[in-house]
Amino acid sequence: MEHVSRWEKDITDELLALENQSARRSLVLTENADQTWLTIEGQRMLNLASNNYLGLAGDERLKHAMIEAIQHYGVGSTSSRLIVGSHPLYDKAEKELIKWKHAEAGIIVNSGYVANVGVISALTGRDDVVFSDKLNHASIVDGIVLSRAKHRRYRHKNLNHLEALLQREPIEKRKLIVTDTVFSMDGDIADLKGLVELKERYNALLMVDEAHATGVYGENGTGYAEMEHLQSKVDIQMGTFSKALGSYGAYVVGEKWLIDYLINRMRSLIYTTALPPAVLGSIIKSIEIVQQAGKERQSLHDLTYYFRSELLRNGFNICSSETQIVPILVGENDRSIQFAKLLQQEGIAAIPVRPPTVPEKESRVRFTITSAQAREDINWALDRIIYVGKSLGVI
Template structure:
């Protein structure tokens, strides 16, 4: 076993795909200290800068003082503190949903939701670039599965036409694709789900808090909340906390509570996390300026990178990749940017398809335009030195 594992690790190293943890010793939102070096943080999912907000910290501390450091049991045993009821009520009102359920993480949420809803006798249709948690949930379900080409509704429809009309069908997609920064064609997906009598599930992990009148997500932004059957999202990105949620009709929540193994057989979230979640839901609905600033930053950053000659794919959001291709050059660029004081991480297979390795930038409303300009100068410098863009 040991020899086999060491061989696998060696192969990963040879392909420049071996990962190593980096030590982050402090963070104030816009800047972090990583491996002992202060860097501008262009790599985190703290899109609205809420992870360092004193109001969330205060709410979390108060919940911990009242209920303790740990939940001590699963929610179905004695871990379902009233904090859950308050947070889920706030979540329902925010999302204008009939019912809501909070989970421990986005990964366990997708794994459990999909594996609970479909099985061997069902069919699932998944976008080619969906997150790994969706892919793993589908695998666990053992349902018949089809992957449609990214955002290709014609391909999806051809697959739906082939499917047995007598089988239950689930279509599942990210709303914002986490490595490419483009968005799903939600209106077209709603049309197809109606036409072929399917259920539609949308993962709002990277759009919750950012899109919609009150930050509800892209489903609400396109006024499709009554058409999408299952809305899943996370608190760990724009909302600055931890955990995940699903909203939908009461039958869905009751069913998941009784069948979802990753919900039933895990200890509940710590009270501090729930206190912060409740406060974050309140803040994100009120502080529209954070969303507006993020949109302005994102548009500016994308435009400037394109003017410099970088390939940013089809990004239209706050997630902006520079697609390089080779693992070696991507790792080299990441290291060079870190030497210049920019936290930028190399994204390589299997996270992205072979030949599409990239630097993935994640923007935040806590950044200033001056900081973005400072970063763009250094990105351009490294890009020219490496021959990725013209001098």
């Protein structure tokens, strides 16, 4: 009993410390989060916090596809994919994925976190080196830690620093460069052309995380690599179906040797239950829909440009955002919480983001725009953001 009490005391003390630092988190019950407006604790709010970039999460076509899959295949997948969980919808979904991404091979896994942790830890080990942008997603960092490879973090988007780090490693070392394309907290975009040049110059592999770019960029919504005409130059592409595509799960595409190897060595694929049929049914339909969503993509880019421009014009610090992810830098934890709370009282769902998700002293309120929002909704929100920003001295 004393042993258990010690655990409880230490953890309670740590939670109290987080509380005192305005860093403690809690779950909030949210209704209708797939729509333009949502309800939190009984209050109706404009949804400026979700990743439903093309408004597909509540799409009737996806709902129908899920129901149809359940009626035909049942609810559960019953096992991992290497046992009996790789049912026919996986085969169909992966064929559609490969065709859409113009890839040699591809595999669907349970989430973006599962993909990044699994790919990096499968491909690299103690004798390898991984070069990672300082602002990469936590799942990339965790994958590197789990791999036990040498971890070299380069300053955010600083290719000179990356090259200097590459030059320090012996030519015979296996090297992997990993980056987000759209960075989830600052809303800026990696220099993909520059990264391709460096990976070729130093004989490295290049892996990109397209989670926030899939569906949003490229003529067919396949991501930023497509928009830059660099799909054939990027060795490993990871993306998700859970953001712009409105469903769930993630994908990895690349050459056949890569995918074959992951099937044999990717522990987060091998040792987890397969996705349920309903999810795969919606993935197949979402891949079809997203290729025809050029109008929605353009609407998203137009709204985002307008939103960013108005915030800048009124004096807000939006970091280096150039995408649908638009942070307002506030600074201290308690101030970001206060800013978000006042916005919620005004009817805007905006979430404070604090360390360790972002660096110390760089707490922010992060907004995300979707194509489902109307210009009048954005103007309504801007009026309130400006009002709260002035009242708190943020601007």
